[in-house]
Amino acid sequence: MTIIDTHAHLDHLENLDQALKNAVEAGVEAIVAVSMDLNSCRKNLEIKKKIRQPRIALGMGMHPSEANRQDVGACLDLIRANAKELSAVGEIGLDFWYKWVRKDQAKKDEQREVFRAFLETAKELDLPAVIHARGVWRECLETAQSVGVRKAVFHWYSGPVDVLNDIVKQGYFVSTTPSVAYSPQSREAITSAPIEQTLIETDCPVHFKDPETEQEYQAEPRDVARTLKAYCALKQMDEDKVLAILNKNAREFFGIKV
Ligand SMILES: [Zn+2]
Structure with a gap:
């Protein structure tokens, strides 16, 4: 599979x-x-235009760490011009994890303004929003709800379980990475998240720890198999059954055709 x-x-x-070659060999479909x-x-x-295998589903946006109001207009124009490819x-999203950001009101306001502009475009084009929330989970959820983003x-x-419960209640999804093998915050959250509203990913090229060898490695798309393995161990569920559900979730969520 x-x-x-x-x-x-x-x-x-x-x-x-x-x-990408490694991904194809490992059975990564998209x-x-x-x-x-x-x-x-x-x-x-x-990259999307050039690559045929694995299938590339494209997301365009502006990460909160790169939030820059000068580029928002050009970025949204690019999104609208390529909406069919997306x-x-x-x-x-919002990332108030670091103290220097928490103390910088102008930076926080810029992140908020940028986040809202992209959410509104997601709503306008009826595209799913891929949200990065760190240290400010509740506000991210409330902003997405107030804009009325559907997906x-x-x-x-890896945020608090009470926010997770409200994310789930809203019909939104959460995703997890290979860190679900060892991160207490990820494990607690993902234990509570229903599989029907869960996706798996790598966030590559982030570094993770191999839970068996304790060695660090730099993730690439094929390492999504590690996420799957750790997820199944945590949930104590059968791998084939889990994969069938997670694939269905991903295809439906992002409109990936088989
Ligand atoms: Zn990312």
Whole structure:
């Protein structure tokens, strides 16, 4: 059976050709390529046009760490011009994790303004939003709800369980990474999340720890199999059954055709 990586930064991979080859060999059927900023959107659009296998589903957006109001107009124009190529708006969101950001009111306001502009475009184009929320989960959820976005995934969710319950109640999704093998926050959240509203991903090229060897490795799309393995161990569920549900979730959520 094939597998889908629902969150990868393909434009950040050092050896993309090799990573894609490895992905095909590992049975990766599709990859959702998300973008960080204007330049990253352009690069991923080129990657999508060029690559046939695995299938590339494209997300364009502006990551909160790159939030820059000067580029919002150009980025939204690019999204509208390529709406037919898109499977999502993302990665977008709020990240108030670091103290220097929490103390910088102007930075926080800029993140909020940018996030809302992209959410409104997601709603306008009826595309799913791929949301990065860190240290500010409740506000991210409330913003998505207030804009009225129909579909959203809170990617690599490791926030509080009470917010998770409201995400689920709203019909939104959460996703998890290989960190679900060892991160207490990820494990607690994903234990509570219903499988019908869960996706798996790598967020590659992020570094993770191999739970058996304790060695660090740099993720690529094929490592979504590690997410699957850790997820099944945590949920104590059969791998084939889980994969069938998670594939269905990913295909329906992003409109990936088999
Ligand atoms: Zn990401």
